[in-house]
Amino acid sequence: MSATCTHLDSVKVTTLPAAIRGCEECLATGGVWVHLRMCESCGRIGCCDSSPGRHASRHAASAHHPIARSAEPGEHWSWCFVDETPVTPNPS
Numbered sequence: 001m002s003a004t005c006t007h008l009d010s011v012k013v014t015t016l017p018a019a020i021r022g023c024e025e026c027l028a029t030g031g032v033w034v035h036l037r038m039c040e041s042c043g044r045i046g047c048c049d050s051s052p053g054r055h056a057s058r059h060a061a062s063a064h065h066p067i068a069r070s071a072e073p074g075e076h077w078s079w080c081f082v083d084e085t086p087v088t089p090n091p092s
């Protein structure tokens, strides 16, 4: 059903921080976001593709960090931006 993702070894962080203030880029620039994502390579919080800034996918492209997870409460899915497929990293 889903394509094979070969990027799971880039996952370093799967646990959300205890407190999330919001998209780091939007907070710095005064932007607004819709939903939040967390980069699973470095833990950076960014906003989703429904947000004007799209900082999660832009971070993924610029930093070559392929996998991010939802940072929304109760959401546990992860996504590979390179393969454009849901992925399941091993929980830490």
Ligand SMILES: [Zn+2]
Pocket (backbone or CB within 6 Å): 004, 005, 006, 007, 008, 066, 080, 081, 082, 083
């Ligand atoms: Zn992948």
Ligand SMILES: [Zn+2]
Pocket (backbone or CB within 6 Å): 023, 024, 025, 026, 031, 032, 033, 046, 047, 051, 053, 054, 055, 056
């Ligand atoms: Zn943002």
Ligand SMILES: [Zn+2]
Pocket (backbone or CB within 6 Å): 039, 040, 041, 042, 043, 044, 059, 063, 065
């Ligand atoms: Zn990152």
